[in-house]
Amino acid sequence: MAEQKKPVWAKPYVWVALGVALGLLVFLLTSNTNRQPVASGAPAALAPQPVAEGGEALAIQRARNQALQEEVERLEKALLEDPCKVLRMLEEEDPRNTSLNPGVLPKPESGPSGAAPNPSEALPPITPPKPPSNVGELLEQSTVFILTLQPDGKAGAGSGFFVAPGVVVTNAHVVGGDAAKIIVGNQAMGGMRPGQLAALSKEQGYDFAIIKVPGTQSLPYLRITGGAKRTDRISAWGFPFFITGDDPKLQALIKGDMSAAPEVVYSEGVVSVVLERQPPIIVHTASLSQGNSGGPLINDAGVVVGINTLITKASESYSQSSVALPGKDLAAFMKAHGVEATPSDK
Helix, strand or coil, X not given: CCCCCCCHHHCHHHHHHHHHHHHHHHHHHHCCCCCCCCCCCCCHHHCCCCCCCHHHHHHHHHHHHHHHHXXXXXXXXXXXXXXXXXXXXXXXXXXXXXXXXXXXXXXXXXXXXXXXXXXXXXXXXXXXXXXXXXHHHHHHHHEEEEEEECCCCCEEEEEEEEEECCEEEECHHXXXXXXXXXXXXXXXXXXXXXXXXXXXXXXXXXCCEEEECCCCCCCCCCCXXXXXXXXXXXXXXXXCHHHHCCCXXXXXXXXXXXXXXXXXEEEXXXXXXXXXXXXXXXXXXXXXXXXXXXXXXXXXXXXXXXXXXXXXXXXXXXXXXXXXXXXXXXXXXXXXXXXXXXXXXX
C-alpha cells in the first residue's frame, strides 16, 4: 500500500520551526546587543509608538496587531520550505547517485570581513563549566544549537561545534548568507547568545561556515583528524528536529526563555565508504535528519573526522544514507580564514 503523503502544513517540524523563528525574531528585536535602528518603512509594530488615549490608542493598537500578523504570515510562508535547508543529492540522470549538487550552495557576492566581534557588543563571559570527564560530556559542552534569521524573514536551524576558543563551525547552508542574524547556544553556555559570521565557503561543493561567539572562550573545543576509513565506528551529534522538536527546553526557548537550550542528540554507526571525489565525502550509517546539518562526526576517541552536511534518499525505496565532509577539508578552510585547528593522530 502506498504511503499517503501529508501536506507540508501538517508536518510537526514546520510548526516547531515557525515557533522557533518567532522566538528568534523577538529575541533579535529586543536584544540590547543586536538592536538596530528601525528603518523607514518598517512595520509599525517594530517601531516605538507614542502613548495615546481613547480612539487614537485603539487605532494604534490595531495597526500594531496588523503589522504583527503580516510578519507572522511572512515567516510562515518562508517556513513552508525545508526549515533547515537540508541538501538533497539529486542528479538528473540518476537520483540515486550520491554526488554533491554544488548549485544549491550559497555564493555571496562578497564574503564576511572575518573581523573579530565588536567588544562593545560582547556579552559577559559565561561561567566556565566543569571540565568534561568523558567523550559524552565533551560533546555536550562543545556541540551547539544554531538559529538564523535572514533579512527577508527566512529562518533556519542546525547544529555546530566549537573548534577553537570562542569559535564555532557549521555548514554554510545552515547560516544561509552573510547577512543572517545568528544565535548560538547549549546548556553549558547557559542558553543562547548572539554569534557573528566570520567566514562562509564560496568554493563549489564545500559547505563550511565559521561563527565567532563572544564570551565563550572557556568552552571546550574539539580536535580534528585527517579523515576516516571504511568500517570505522563513528557517532553523530546535533539537534535533529524529529527529536529536538519534542524537547521541553526547546519549547521554553520558543516562548522566549533565552536561558533554555535543547539537549544534544547522539546517534552511532560506521563509515560505509569514503569517496575520494571533489570534494571527498564520508558516507556513514549514523542517523541524520533535519537539524543535524553542521554537527560533528566523531570517532571513538572523541575527535572530529567530518562535519555532517546532508542526507540522500533513494527514489524507489526508503533507504537513506548520511554524508559528511571530511575533517581535513574543514581544517584547511579554517586555516585559510585564520583559525588553526587542533590536530589529532587518533
